[in-house]
Amino acid sequence: MFEKLYSGFGSFWGSSPNKIIPRLLRYIKHGSVLDLGMGEGRDAIFLASSGFSVEGVDISSSALKKTISIASEHGLKIKVSEGDARRFKFQHNYDAVICLGVLQLFSIEDIEKVIAAIKENVTSGGLVAISSFTVDNPLEKCPYPSPDGSYCEYYLFKKGEMRNFFSDWKILEYSEYMSKIHKHGDEKLHKHGMVSMIAKKPL
Numbered sequence: 079m080f081e082k083l084y085s086g087f088g089s090f091w092g093s094s095p096n097k098i099i100p101r102l103l104r105y106i107k108h109g110s111v112l113d114l115g116m117g118e119g120r121d122a123i124f125l126a127s128s129g130f131s132v133e134g135v136d137i138s139s140s141a142l143k144k145t146i147s148i149a150s151e152h153g154l155k156i157k158v159s160e161g162d163a164r165r166f167k168f169q170h171n172y173d174a175v176i177c178l179g180v181l182q183l184f185s186i187e188d189i190e191k192v193i194a195a196i197k198e199n200v201t202s203g204g205l206v207a208i209s210s211f212t213v214d215n216p217l218e219k220c221p222y223p224s225p226d227g228s229y230c231e232y233y234l235f236k237k238g239e240m241r242n243f244f245s246d247w248k249i250l251e252y253s254e255y256m257s258k259i260h261k262h263g264d265e266k267l268h269k270h271g272m273v274s275m276i277a278k279k280p281l
């Protein structure tokens with residue numbers, strides 16, 4: 079479903095990084111970052127231009143082509159892999175893993191596996207930045223149809239649920255909130271119930 083969005087627009091999610099990225103940079107200044115579900119690479123490109131060694135994965139080839147093209151325009155190197163984040167084979171640990179606006183697309187069983195894999199593959203003292211949708215999200219299903227015409231049901235995080243996944247880590251920032259009204263591409267104006275978190279793995 080994202081293929082269609084990405085092939086139709088210049089930069090569907092915009093070119094500015096996610097708001098959580100400057101906040102993440104208060105806690106980490108250099109190192110390796112993995113972006114799971116990197117989309118068109120707005121965060122990966124910002125992090126690479128800030129001196130991080132960045133890898134990313136996305137299931138959409140159009141998204142990755144855009145990332146590669148923008149990165150090369152800026153003379154930046156980003157290692158990208160086309161694939162399913164739910165089956166991503168971690169080759170090494172990362173100083174930070176970001177997964178922004180992706181987990182709501184997965185089942186709770188897959189979310190548990192992906193979060194467990196992220197937690198295992200962050201270096202001691204390393205960080206995660208995660209955002210996803212909550213039960214306050216006005217829509218329960220993704221508004222874009224999948225290739226088979228069905229509409230993916232979102233997983234909506236309950237109050238405190240994301241924090242509980244990281245109860246053995248230090249939570250540096252955590253908020254559950256309603257986003258501002260906005261739109262991407264030719265979408266209707268809408269808002270999201272969001273959870274956003276930065277957490278640090280114990281040393």
Ligand SMILES: C[S@@+](CC[C@H](N)C(=O)[O-])C[C@H]1O[C@@H](n2cnc3c(N)ncnc32)[C@H](O)[C@@H]1O
Nearest residue numbers: 080091115116117136137138162163178179180
């Ligand atoms: C809402 S977009 C967010 C993109 C990016 N994180 C950002 O904030 O700009 C969700 C992204 O997740 C990707 N995605 C969806 N399912 C995926 C999967 N199973 N594995 C990897 N990426 C996936 C989509 O292709 C899309 O680029």
